[in-house]
Amino acid sequence: MTFLDLRGITRRYGAVAALDGVDLAVPVGSRTAILGPSGSGKSTLLRIIAGFEAPDAGRVTLDGALVADGPAATPAHLRGIGLVAQDGALFPHLSIADNIGFGLPRRAPHRADRIAELMAMVELDPAMLRRRPDQLSGGQQQRVALARALARSPRLMLLDEPFSALDTGLRASTRKAVTALLEAAGITTILVTHDQAEALSFADQVAVMRSGRLLQAGTPRELYLRPRDSMIAEFLGDAIILPAQLAEGWADCALGRIAVDDRRHGPAQIMLRPEQLALADARDGAPGTRGEVAEIDFAGSVCTVTVRLPDGPAGAQRLLLRRPGLGLPAVGARVRITVQGEAHVFAGDP
């Protein structure tokens, strides 16, 4: 069942079309990530969902109620939506307890119990209650911001790049903790990010935006393995994109004849993810495309191996493969490349 429905959302700032006819359905209890480069319209969309801004045109329906129909919109405080901003936006002069309890009535019965409960939910030590935000780490501050947003039991939680200021390790652990918490509470959540790995690991629906348009929405797996075009493919991770000639579920390309996920005929662009390519010693005599290792970028657990293929009709091809640091071939080694699984054929023109 759809909890939030966006239809034809359009918003202009002068000559800039920040949003240009965005449609998106967010299922109840789901986690949606809106992914896009800087300036693609992600924050504008989030502000329109939250009610801080109204669209010029388009409709926002929340839990069956129309909350925006063009510029006519229900104000933010009547929507029951929680928001965690990029920097947490805590009140620096208030204690952690007062930050978390900010939205709760001052004289509410059990106010202190509710604050303690929220602290426990986000796994913060009760000893921190009297501290001020600047006496907490970045990750702890983000948990306080989340507790404050949870205090009013929102129906929908909006997360605007809430992990971006945290360093890599803390970022992953905070994201995991937040995901588990929101899932346990059954709160429909939308995360805005420009980090593809974060979007893929957080969400059960990823929506990719560029220049105010929503290009494709689907499960992380669909977007990663079946992107609509090469731009989306490369935005979601490393991609090997090759010109090919298609026939009945097969493609002839620089890697020989390989299986594809499309039964069309004729020229097309196909895509493989680097992890679909396996390398072996070329001297083993088994079938597979031969190439030569041109370069190795050693980076520990994930290294990049550049393989040069023999000149073909499209000129010399270089493939980038990711490999663990152990057992790497040497530069100049002759290797045999085999493909695992099917290549993806882009829906658009070659």
Ligand SMILES: Nc1ncnc2c1ncn2[C@@H]1O[C@H](COP(=O)(O)OP(=O)(O)OP(=O)(O)O)[C@@H](O)[C@H]1O
């Ligand atoms: N208040 C405003 N006035 C004028 N232009 C704006 C305003 N807000 C956003 N824009 C423009 O609208 C476009 C979309 O901006 P938006 O902040 O939604 O993008 P974003 O994808 O969230 O970017 P980032 O990842 O950098 O935060 C940009 O070109 C931006 O300059």
